[in-house]
Structure formats: structure tokens, C-alpha cells
Amino acid sequence: MRRARASTRREPTIALINVVFLMLVFFMVAGTLAQPLEQGMNLVRTVELEGRSPPDALVIRADGTLTYRGSEITSPAAYLPRREDTASPDVRLVPDRDLPARDLVRIARELRAAGAGRVMVVTERGLQ
Template identity: 40%
Template structure:
């Protein structure tokens, strides 16, 4: 009996290199995208709430427990905040009044420290309204 030589079975190679490249690119993208938002002020403990809708907190006015105002880690006044915040863009500049106060129809985010007294927070809100700020939102942390 004569044996015939069998041709070796050729398996198709699976090209996983392209899959690894795609996963690596996604990883890099999410690492960069996660760093775009500036971190919150570490000296502020946010207020807890149970039914708060998720809102991103960057570019918010921070009211510390002692009543001082901070924006992007720097002390600031109400008037300076209304001029420096990113919502005062080229589209909103036309809505800025002659004295440099931002348009009253723009939403404004406020992060208050958990230990801030309500009277202090109300004074800040009143100062913002006097300066021309319109709608305001207080950013809270969702309690678990």
C-alpha cells in the first residue's frame, strides 16, 4: 500500500494587529478626552442631592465656605467672572451691554461648598443678578 503525501492544511492567519491598533487608538482617545475638563477645586466639598440631572461642572463659579469666589482656581470678583467665563464668546459679545456685563439670558453655573451658609450663597446670587447675570444653576453632586 502506497501512501500519498497529504498537502499541509493551510490555515488563514487572523490579522489581530489591526484590531490591537484600533483598541490602542480608542484608549488614547479616551485618555485625552478625560483630561479636557478642568478638575474641581480640591478645597470645595460639593452639596449632595438625590434627583439632580447630570450637568458637567467645568467653567463654574466656585463659592467657598468663607464666601470667597474662585474661577479656575483663582480668586475673582463677580464682574470679572461675567467677563472671563467661556460663554461670553463672539456670539454672545453682541449681547454684552456697554458696561461689559454678560447677556442675562445665558446660563451660569455655581458650585457652592457644602459648608457655605445659605445667606452667603444668596448674597452671591444677588450680586450676580445686580451685575446682569440671568439664569443660574447650582451644581451639586449626586448622592449615592
């Protein structure tokens, strides 16, 4: 009788790669990706400050009226001739929180059609 050859079965390395990948994902999620604040450092509190729009921004109220530096604007296209600084200026919009999104999109499209470069929406950002 011949002795049966012991089969040399290799372990698949795919399982090892999967485990290492899952560990990598776990530590990326569980770990801190940003540097923490230094010990004893407190951020500035701006709760009591009065909010003001940037001086070159087009303000849109909740009812859809447009104002620029305190004066009312009749249409988004009428805002651009007041800006002579560049051929296709970047426009900053400061919308009211209660302004419907469809009105904001409509006004941004009208500004782009009138020759605005980029249309940027200025929002409030808070740290939690």
C-alpha cells in the first residue's frame, strides 16, 4: 500500500486582506481624523452678535424681495449692472431662512443667465 500524499493546501490570502481592510475602516471611523483643540482653549461665542450680510451680497427676504446695500432691487438681472468690478462677477446671495428653495434656485438661475460668474449662497454655520 502506498501512503497517501499529504495535500498541501494553501490558505487564501483574500481572507487576510479582507480582515486588514475591515480593521482599517474601523480605525478610520473610530479614530480622530482632525486635530483636537488644545487643552484650555475656548472658542469665541457669537450668539449675542448681530448678524449682518457681507457688504457686496444680494439679500433675499422670505417674501422674495431683493435688496442690495439697503436699497430694493427689482430683479436679479438689475443687480449685475451695479457691479462693475469684473466682466462676470461672483455673486453672494444671503437668503432668508424661510425663503422657499424653488425661489432661491430661480433667482440663482436668473443671475447666471444675466452674466454672473459663480453664485454663492452665504449661510450660517455653527459648531456643535
